[in-house]
Amino acid sequence: MNIFIYDNTFEGLLTAVFDSYSLKIIPDILVSQKEYQDYLWANKFEINTDICKAERVWEGLEKKLSSKNINLPFRIFLSEENDNTRLLFDFIRLVFDSHHNIETDYGNPVILTARQAERKVLQEACRMLQFVRFQKTGDDIYFSGITPAFDVLPLIVRHFEDRFADQKWVLYDMKRDYGFYYDLKGITEITLREKQFDSSNGELHSDTVAENEIFYQRLWKNYFDHICISERINPKLQKNHMPRRYWKFLPEKRL
Amino acid sequence: MSNSLMQKLEILSGAAKYDVSCSSSGSNRGNKGKGIGNSVAAGICHSFTDDGRCISLLKVLFTNYCIYDCAYCINRRSNDIPRAAFTVDELIDLTINFYRRNYIEGLFLSSGVINNPDYTMERLTRIAKELRIKHRFNGYIHLKAIPHASEALINEAGLYADRMSVNIEIPTEPELKRLAPEKDFNGVLEPMSLIKNRIIENQDERKRYRGVPLFTPGGQSTQLIIGATPESDLQILKLASGLYQDQKLKRVYYSGYLPVNLRDQRLPALKEPPLVRENRLYQSDWLMRYYYFKADEIVNEKHPDLDLEIDPKLSYALRNPHLFPIDINRADYEMILRVPGIGVKSALLIINARKYRRLNMEHLKKIGVVLKRAKYFITCNELPAHQKEFYPEIIRQQILAKHTTSRSKTIQGIQLSLFDNNLSLPNP
Numbered sequence: 001m002n003i004f005i006y007d008n009t010f011e012g013l014l015t016a017v018f019d020s021y022s023l024k025i026i027p028d029i030l031v032s033q034k035e036y037q038d039y040l041w042a043n044k045f046e047i048n049t050d051i052c053k054a055e056r057v058w059e060g061l062e063k064k065l066s067s068k069n070i071n072l073p074f075r076i077f078l079s080e081e082n083d084n085t086r087l088l089f090d091f092i093r094l095v096f097d098s099h100h101n102i103e104t105d106y107g108n109p110v111i112l113t114a115r116q117a118e119r120k121v122l123q124e125a126c127r128m129l130q131f132v133r134f135q136k137t138g139d140d141i142y143f144s145g146i147t148p149a150f151d152v153l154p155l156i157v158r159h160f161e162d163r164f165a166d167q168k169w170v171l172y173d174m175k176r177d178y179g180f181y182y183d184l185k186g187i188t189e190i191t192l193r194e195k196q197f198d199s200s201n202g203e204l205h206s207d208t209v210a211e212n213e214i215f216y217q218r219l220w221k222n223y224f225d226h227i228c229i230s231e232r233i234n235p236k237l238q239k240n241h242m243p244r245r246y247w248k249f250l251p252e253k254r255l
Numbered sequence: 256m257s258n259s260l261m262q263k264l265e266i267l268s269g270a271a272k273y274d275v276s277c278s279s280s281g282s283n284r285g286n287k288g289k290g291i292g293n294s295v296a297a298g299i300c301h302s303f304t305d306d307g308r309c310i311s312l313l314k315v316l317f318t319n320y321c322i323y324d325c326a327y328c329i330n331r332r333s334n335d336i337p338r339a340a341f342t343v344d345e346l347i348d349l350t351i352n353f354y355r356r357n358y359i360e361g362l363f364l365s366s367g368v369i370n371n372p373d374y375t376m377e378r379l380t381r382i383a384k385e386l387r388i389k390h391r392f393n394g395y396i397h398l399k400a401i402p403h404a405s406e407a408l409i410n411e412a413g414l415y416a417d418r419m420s421v422n423i424e425i426p427t428e429p430e431l432k433r434l435a436p437e438k439d440f441n442g443v444l445e446p447m448s449l450i451k452n453r454i455i456e457n458q459d460e461r462k463r464y465r466g467v468p469l470f471t472p473g474g475q476s477t478q479l480i481i482g483a484t485p486e487s488d489l490q491i492l493k494l495a496s497g498l499y500q501d502q503k504l505k506r507v508y509y510s511g512y513l514p515v516n517l518r519d520q521r522l523p524a525l526k527e528p529p530l531v532r533e534n535r536l537y538q539s540d541w542l543m544r545y546y547y548f549k550a551d552e553i554v555n556e557k558h559p560d561l562d563l564e565i566d567p568k569l570s571y572a573l574r575n576p577h578l579f580p581i582d583i584n585r586a587d588y589e590m591i592l593r594v595p596g597i598g599v600k601s602a603l604l605i606i607n608a609r610k611y612r613r614l615n616m617e618h619l620k621k622i623g624v625v626l627k628r629a630k631y632f633i634t635c636n637e638l639p640a641h642q643k644e645f646y647p648e649i650i651r652q653q654i655l656a657k658h659t660t661s662r663s664k665t666i667q668g669i670q671l672s673l674f675d676n677n678l679s680l681p682n683p
Binding site: 105135167220229234238250252 | 260261264265268269271272273285286289290291292293295299300301302303304305306307308309310313314349352353355356357358391513527528530604607608609610611612614618621622
């Protein structure tokens with residue numbers, strides 16, 4: 001039995017693909033160092049992440065995949081699920097092993113599952129565009145703390161950069177403990193040492209928050225309550241569109 | 256001041272809630288020169304109210320004072336309700352502060368008619384103009400065109416709005432006259448045609464010259480009230496289909512009638528809004544816009560009303576047994592779309608995937624086709640999917656039997672109450 005152990009980075013995974021071709025081995029198990037357990041009677045291969053190898057695999061993918069699907073591997077990688085790493089590995093090998101373009105061969109379970117996994121990540125990214133709520137701090141920075149199910153922040157910061165170009169903002173992933181800060185010029189990745197917010201729901205501490213912030217949250221909640229038609233109450237539909245796990249981040253549901 | 260703003264928002268959002276439209280789609284206005292905001296063509300819903308409807312825009316009336324007295328409207332002048340009006344600054348401050356916190360995609364501004372149509376339209380236009388020019392706001396703006404407002408004002412409003420709408424509300428003119436004696440169809444259709452023509456001109460100009468400003472890039476929409484008047488679904492869908500073709504509307508909204516003015520004898524006393532009928536109308540609307548259906552394929556003289564028990568596509572398939580079953584591996588995209596249980600997404604996957612191999616039932620199931628319904632209407636690689644003989648009545652019963660019982664129960668309940676109401680409807 002062959003086990004590939006990689007460092008849980010995207011480049012590491014691409015290197016694993018490269019090595020599997022150069023060693024002529026398809027691993028039975030592909031696992032990150034963090035989750036590795038010792039197996040008896042197994043051939044262990046430690047994958048040393050190599051940017052050059054990763055680049056070559058990436059360039060190969062660029063030739064094989066259409067522009068629409070070139071981001072599919074990275075998006076699946078963001079889902080952080082172990083099954084998906086294996087799926088991604090199989091998908092990339094399948095793309096390389098085929099002589100023609102196979103990316104819409106949905107009769108093949110690997111292709112279809114890859115597409116479905118990508119959809120799930122994109123849906124979570126979309127939900128972030130919908131349900132991120134900023135709170136204004138005393139020093140005029142708009143802050144939002146969230147915990148997306150997948151690591152989707154890299155997919156959405158461009159949207160916020162375009163949209164809120166004239167305000168400083170911070171988008172912070174509280175589960176993975178990193179975020180992005182926009183300072184009117186560009187975006188930088190940050191990790192906050194002192195957390196001036198409640199890390200369960202992203203609510204800013206009262207000494208950090210701007211003076212009129214709560215007032216606008218109340219106004220919003222007030223609007224939310226009065227735009228609803230009480231004769232048509234339909235909690236199931238509401239939950240379908242806006243799952244419960246997001247509610248704690250929404251002032252209209254929290255207040 | 257803050258308390259009064261809170262109250263105003265309460266009154267003027269409560270007064271706007273019966274307008275169904277809240278979409279922010281169709282426009283991809285960029286954020287030029289680092290102003291505030293942009294628009295995303297697909298639209299984004301930021302929240303969902305307890306009734307399950309999307310909140311994409313700050314939807315308010317500028318004022319709920321009104322000179323008209325329409326029977327179906329909560330804001331008619333003879334109603335004794337609290338009235339309010341925003342100032343321009345209040346409304347702009349609300350929009351921008353909500354927008355900066357990512358609560359909304361933009362503003363949906365409507366209004367009761369005060370003084371005269373031009374006066375009202377001028378107020379709405381001014382707010383949109385200030386947002387765009389003074390505050391460099393590039394978010395979504397949806398403006399109501401006030402019937403009988405002057406051409407110049409509507410032309411100006413279109414320069415700042417992403418979408419405009421005029422509500423027809425009552426689907427036939429005699430009924431409209433009966434419920435809203437001060438209104439007529441012309442007042443609605445005039446601004447609609449005007450905006451349509453300007454949009455076409457503008458698209459043409461923008462192709463030929465650079466720097467021509469956008470005119471209502473998100474197009475127009477309208478709304479019809481369902482169940483307040485005795486129109487059949489055939490009349491409603493014919494009207495909607497005409498609006499899509501002739502007036503080039505982007506959306507027609509259907510609003511199940513709610514008895515907001517209880518004591519008006521001209522209106523039926525419904526126990527609950529006709530939600531199932533409204534849902535069936537939306538499904539039909541989707542069939543017309545995304546599934547290449549024509550209105551008379553969904554309803555016709557023989558079947559003037561939609562079947563409340565089953566969706567319109569299934570109902571079409573059962574009425575046209577000679578077209579089925581179709582071969583999934585050969586049929587055109589348009590024909591695959593007509594199979595109950597296959598939507599646009601599955602249909603696209605099917606036509607892509609069948610280039611590589613012949614698809615069978617197992618493939619279809621994984622792709623996401625609802626086989627429970629589709630199996631009666633397709634053949635695959637294998638033997639014919641289901642029985643050879645096609646008995647619409649039997650299929651209907653089989654599909655209905657599998658439906659969740661709660662749903663069919665409510666349908667029965669609503670059908671009964673609809674029947675009662677038809678009896679109490681006054682003769683037109």
